[in-house]
Amino acid sequence: MPTTKSLTIQNERNLQRAIKYILNPEKTMGQTLTSGYKINYVNNADFEMKLTRKMARLALGQSNKKSDQEVVARHIIQSFDPNDNLTPEEIHEIGRQTVLELTGGNHEFVIATHVDQDHYHNVRPDRVLSQVV
Known part of the structure; x- marks a missing residue:
């Protein structure tokens, strides 16, 4: 069973x-264990997420000024026990399905499975748009 930790990105x-x-x-087998959702190119994800946030604020007539306490995204780490006997690809898909469930498919995200340690783990920042909706 995986363990999950969430960090706030402000x-x-x-x-x-x-x-x-x-x-x-170096952690993702040459980025073969990376993917995005509602992202055109994962290596530009931060730019795309920033643009989405700006367009959402404009559409809602809100200011683009940011407060110090504002949540920009969540960085979620989902770790698996080596005894789970899962392949990196299976772990990646479990992580992708988990974040789709958590967000209802309404938020953009990138996900990567790191295989550089004894335990495989998924890491992903989930863009939080609920702050402006």
Whole structure:
């Protein structure tokens, strides 16, 4: 059974750092264990997420000024026990389905499965648009 940890990302600079870490080719078998949802190109995900947030605010007539306490995204880590006997591809799909369920398919995200440690784990930032809807 996987364990899950969630971290809050409160500014776009930290979102950019998180995505760079998440998509690290050395951790993801050359980015073969990465994917995105409502994202055109995972390596530009931070830009696309920023643009989506800006367009949503404009559509709602809201200011693009950000507060220090605003949640920009969530960084979720889902770790699996080596005894689960799952392939990295199976773990990646479990993570993708989990985040689709959590978001109802309403939010963009990137997901990567890291295989550089004894335990495989999924990491992903989920863009939180509920702050502006």
